[in-house]
Amino acid sequence: MSLREERKQKSHQAILDAALRLSSRGRAFSNISLRELSREVELVPTALYRHFKDMQQLGIELLDQTSLHIKSVLNQLGQAYFYQANTRTSTAIELFFQAVESHPEPWLFFISERWGGSDFLRSGIEREVHFLVEDLMHELEKMQSLQQMNAPQDLRGLAQILIDLSLTWAMRWISIQRLPEDIRHSHREACKAQTIIQMQLLLRGILHWQSSSQRTIADHPDSV
Amino acid sequence: MSLREERKQKSHQAILDAALRLSSRGRAFSNISLRELSREVELVPTALYRHFKDMQQLGIELLDQTSLHIKSVLNQLGQAYFYQANTRTSTAIELFFQAVESHPEPWLFFISERWGGSDFLRSGIEREVHFLVEDLMHELEKMQSLQQMNAPQDLRGLAQILIDLSLTWAMRWISIQRLPEDIRHSHREACKAQTIIQMQLLLRGILHWQSSSQRTIADHPDSV
DNA sequence: TGTACATCAGTGAACGCGCGTTCACTGATGTAC
DNA sequence: TGTACATCAGTGAACGCGCGTTCACTGATGTAC
Numbered sequence: 158m159s160l161r162e163e164r165k166q167k168s169h170q171a172i173l174d175a176a177l178r179l180s181s182r183g184r185a186f187s188n189i190s191l192r193e194l195s196r197e198v199e200l201v202p203t204a205l206y207r208h209f210k211d212m213q214q215l216g217i218e219l220l221d222q223t224s225l226h227i228k229s230v231l232n233q234l235g236q237a238y239f240y241q242a243n244t245r246t247s248t249a250i251e252l253f254f255q256a257v258e259s260h261p262e263p264w265l266f267f268i269s270e271r272w273g274g275s276d277f278l279r280s281g282i283e284r285e286v287h288f289l290v291e292d293l294m295h296e297l298e299k300m301q302s303l304q305q306m307n308a309p310q311d312l313r314g315l316a317q318i319l320i321d322l323s324l325t326w327a328m329r330w331i332s333i334q335r336l337p338e339d340i341r342h343s344h345r346e347a348c349k350a351q352t353i354i355q356m357q358l359l360l361r362g363i364l365h366w367q368s369s370s371q372r373t374i375a376d377h378p379d380s381v
Numbered sequence: 382m383s384l385r386e387e388r389k390q391k392s393h394q395a396i397l398d399a400a401l402r403l404s405s406r407g408r409a410f411s412n413i414s415l416r417e418l419s420r421e422v423e424l425v426p427t428a429l430y431r432h433f434k435d436m437q438q439l440g441i442e443l444l445d446q447t448s449l450h451i452k453s454v455l456n457q458l459g460q461a462y463f464y465q466a467n468t469r470t471s472t473a474i475e476l477f478f479q480a481v482e483s484h485p486e487p488w489l490f491f492i493s494e495r496w497g498g499s500d501f502l503r504s505g506i507e508r509e510v511h512f513l514v515e516d517l518m519h520e521l522e523k524m525q526s527l528q529q530m531n532a533p534q535d536l537r538g539l540a541q542i543l544i545d546l547s548l549t550w551a552m553r554w555i556s557i558q559r560l561p562e563d564i565r566h567s568h569r570e571a572c573k574a575q576t577i578i579q580m581q582l583l584l585r586g587i588l589h590w591q592s593s594s595q596r597t598i599a600d601h602p603d604s605v
Numbered sequence: 606t607g608t609a610c611a612t613c614a615g616t617g618a619a620c621g622c623g624c625g626t627t628c629a630c631t632g633a634t635g636t637a638c
Numbered sequence: 639t640g641t642a643c644a645t646c647a648g649t650g651a652a653c654g655c656g657c658g659t660t661c662a663c664t665g666a667t668g669t670a671c
Contacts, residue, residue, distance in 0.1 A: 159634080159635070160633095160635085161633085161634055161635070161645085161646075161647075164634095164647075165646090165647065168647075168648085183498065183503070184498050185409040185411050185412060187412050187498075188409060188411050188412045188498050190623080190624060190625080191624080191626090192623070192624060192625080193623095200647095200648070200649095201648065201649055202624090202625080202626090203626080203627085203628090203648080203649070204648045204649075206626085207646080207647055207648070208647090211625090268496050269496045269497065271496075272492050272493045272495075272497075273409055273496075273498070274407065274408050274409025274411075274412050274493070274497070276407055279407070283556070310574060310575065310578065311578055313575065314574075314575045314578035314579050314582070315578075315579075315582065318546070318579045321549045322545070325545045325549075328496055332507070350538075351537065351538045351541060354534065354535055355538050355539075355541070355542045357586075358538070358539065358542065358587065358590070359583070359586055360586070361585065361586040361589045361590060362581075362582035362583055362585040362586030362587075362589075363582065363586075364589065365585045365586075365588065365589045366582070366585060383667080383668070384666095384667065384668090385612085385613075385614075385666085385667055388614075388667095389613090389614065392614075414656080415657080416657060416658080417657095424614095424615070425615065425616055425617070426659090427615075427616070427617080427659080427661090428614070428615045428616075430659085431614055432614090435658090436658095
């Protein structure tokens with residue numbers, strides 16, 4: 158690559174990084190101005206037009222990068238957890254929180270903007286979540302330990318709840334970083350413990366699953 | 382109440398309603414300007430200062446109102462579902478979606494701003510979510526059908542997952558309203574079916590729960 | 606009941622400011638010969 | 639290798655616009671007598 162191309166690509170990425178940084182400081186993407194971004198990245202406002210037509214195009218590229226990161230973390234952890242029978246739930250969850258903590262920015266952006274104020278990001282994120290759910294569903298289909306739960310709609314429901322909860326858990330973990338330092342440790346432990354309980358609640362549900370045709374009568378806690 | 386007071390209160394509420402309307406159209410609260418709001422409510426911008434010191438105070442009042450609505454819906458449905466053994470899960474979920482659909486605005490505001498771009502709303506909503514979880518936890522404590530799950534931390538984990546999922550489900554239901562009309566019906570049915578599956582997954586997990594001291598070994602799907 | 610004054614929700618002009626976008630430019634890098 | 643020209647990432651001035659906020663005001667409603 159030529160010197161000029163190299164430098165351009167570096168600026169390009171610096172702008173995206175600066176936008177992610179601003180978003181991670183708790184700003185809604187729809188509320189980040191081009192001029193503010195130009196200050197963050199230390200370029201003149203007009204320079205940004207050499208890289209992006211407008212903030213929307215920038216947002217779409219930012220979503221592409223953050224989605225890729227999230228996909229790779231979830232896939233990696235999913236593989237490790239579901240294909241290694243000796244992986245403890247608590248270990249898997251600790252690995253998850255560790256991954257989130259070491260790069261919280263993509264999670265913050267993805268989760269904040271999921272129901273946030275930009276139409277194009279909202280729909281883009283819903284598409285990405287859909288892909289995550291489909292991928293996970295096909296992974297779950299292959300698992301022998303899920304034989305009692307083989308109906309596609311059951312597996313999709315499970316995949317969806319796992320993705321939704323992952324995002325919720327990630328956000329709760331990140332929120333702890335914003336607390337005063339002296340209480341962080343106890344919150345982290347409580348968060349971990351609670352997440353493990355929730356995951357195990359799901360695992361017990363899976364273990365004792367009956368396909369929908371079998372469970373239409375007894376589906377209330379008091380009626381079983 | 383005097384005529385003047387009455388009219389003032391009416392304007393006051395009209396401003397809050399207009400803000401909720403703008404938020405429901407997909408705008409981030411942090412991105413709603415005082416002038417835009419004044420246009421929506423058909424008052425001159427400066428008139429808003431007679432009612433609110435600034436947008437933050439308005440946001441806090443708006444959060445109070447929306448929280449109250451959400452609390453009352455969740456409490457009502459929770460009572461109906463948990464205290465009537467003959468309430469089918471599918472019926473409870475249909476009632477929930479019906480409640481959300483008839484007044485989607487508070488849910489949209491609450492869920493969008495939960496991880497949104499305003500610090501004061503984020504912390505306010507987290508406080509409200511915490512109250513919801515505590516309330517639900519104490520309701521669950523009283524239930525005889527949850528005797529196998531009586532450790533406080535287990536109940537808190539359950540209450541938290543139920544609240545988090547309620548918000549996720551509400552948002553998914555509302556998102557369907559934004560789709561083209563001809564595919565809405567099928568999406569609604571799929572959403573309902575999937576939500577029922579997810580709720581039943583949790584119910585089976587509850588039924589077969591063992592308190593944490595009993596389950597430290599066998600907590601992986603493949604190891605049981 | 607009628608009058609004189611006080612209150613105060615809402616008005617409209619004015620302000621300074623940050624915004625997105627345009628445009629002509631600069632000067633380092635790339636290309637052709 | 640050296641020269642002459644082309645490209646183009648980044649610059650800086652300028653624009654019109656919507657913003658939050660101030661201020662003096664208006665006129666309907668409330669209050670005191």
